[in-house]
Amino acid sequence: MKPVKRGLLLLLVLVFATACAHTNSGTMTSSGLDRIAQSGVLRVGTAANMPPLNMVDKSGVPMGLDVDLASYIAGAMGVELSLVIKPFPDLLPALEAGEVDMVISGMTITPERNMKVAFAGPYHISGKALLTKFKSLVTSEDISKLNSEAFAFTALESSTSASLVETMMPKARLVTAKDYNAAVDMVLTNKVDALVADYHVCVLSLLRHPNEGLVSLITPFTYEPLGIAMPAGDAQMMNWTTNFLNTMRQSDELIKLKIKWIEDPSWLSDLK
Structure with missing residues (x-):
């Protein structure tokens, strides 16, 4: 091997070894x-x-x-x-x-x-479900029927539920809520037609408000x-x-x- 090539090879080995040392050190200290x-x-x-x-x-x-x-x-x-x-x-x-x-x-x-x-x-x-007072909403097997200007939905702000409404029900009005208590209250006071949330949130709401006439689509229609x-x-x-x-x-x-x-x-x- 010529001296120049040998020197270049040694330089590359040193650079690689130094890089690995810095990478390993960085990995350990940055974890x-x-x-x-x-x-x-x-x-x-x-x-x-x-x-x-x-x-x-x-x-x-x-x-x-x-x-x-x-x-x-x-x-x-x-x-x-x-x-x-x-x-x-x-x-x-x-x-x-x-x-x-x-x-x-x-x-x-x-x-x-x-x-x-x-x-x-x-x-x-988990998966998305509906919480509402209207049985007609939860008996519909076609989610496209919910995409109507006649409906107003609430969902947690910055959640996948809000994204679902915006993507699959763009014609409907979306009212976001800071937390689920506020969202459920909108349903109870008829400010919106339904809450879109993870199914266990809807089940919990049914248990907490057994006499408010709430119904839910228990079977999740999305994969979460x-x-x-x-x-x-x-x-x-x-x-x-x-x-x-x-x-x-x-x-x-x-x-x-x-x-x-x-x-x-x-x-x-x-x-x-």
């Missing part, structure tokens, strides 16, 4: 797991107003499937859990700004969101995979969280959480 371990605190963003996934009890203490899942994760990491409560539209901006380590808040994994952040999961499969949102590019945290969720599935702990919060209504008496 959210390191920050979490050093601080001893896992910061999880949640809306705390999306029952039965996340809400507060009569004492103002957060509870729900998402809250329990966050507690499991913090426990497995050996750190304290700090729930950061923000309006749903502010959760992903908070994640991107580094204000929280992850978001667990009934958030559907969508291509648009996945372009900005990473998702582990899904940890639960709910995931844990994390900063983009953090492979270690993604790997850890994915493996943790797999362990919860295999041990049936995830199933137990779903039974506790979605199928068993005994916690309703604690709801604020």
Whole structure:
């Protein structure tokens, strides 16, 4: 080998080795797991107003499937859990700004969101349903019939439910709500014809208002995979969280959480 070529080869090896060293060092220091371990605190963003996934009890203490899942994760990491409560539209901006380590808040994994952040999961499969006082709306098997100027729908602001109305029922009037309590109140007071939300929200509303004449399309007409949102590019945290969720599935702990919060209504008496 000529001296010039040998020298060039050695230079490339050194550059590659240096790049790998910087990459490995950057990966280790940039992982959210390191920050979490050093601080001893896992910061999880949640809306705390999306029952039965996340809400507060009569004492103002957060509870729900998402809250329990966050507690499991913090426990497995050996750190304290700090729930950061923000309006749903502010959760992903908070994640991107580094204000929280992850978001667990009934958030559907969508291509648009996945372009900005990473998702582990899904940890639960949901779907959209209608909550209304009009049986004719829930007996219709053709969603295109709901696309009419005669209808007004409400949905949570910045949610996939709102996007569904805008995409599939563009002729209808959409009135967004800050939280589900406000949205259900619009239905109860006849300000809108129906609430579009995840099916378990509609089921919960039926249980909470048994004498208000509410009906719901219980069978979800969309596929909604709910995931844990994390900063983009953090492979270690993604790997850890994915493996943790797999362990919860295999041990049936995830199933137990779903039974506790979605199928068993005994916690309703604690709801604020």
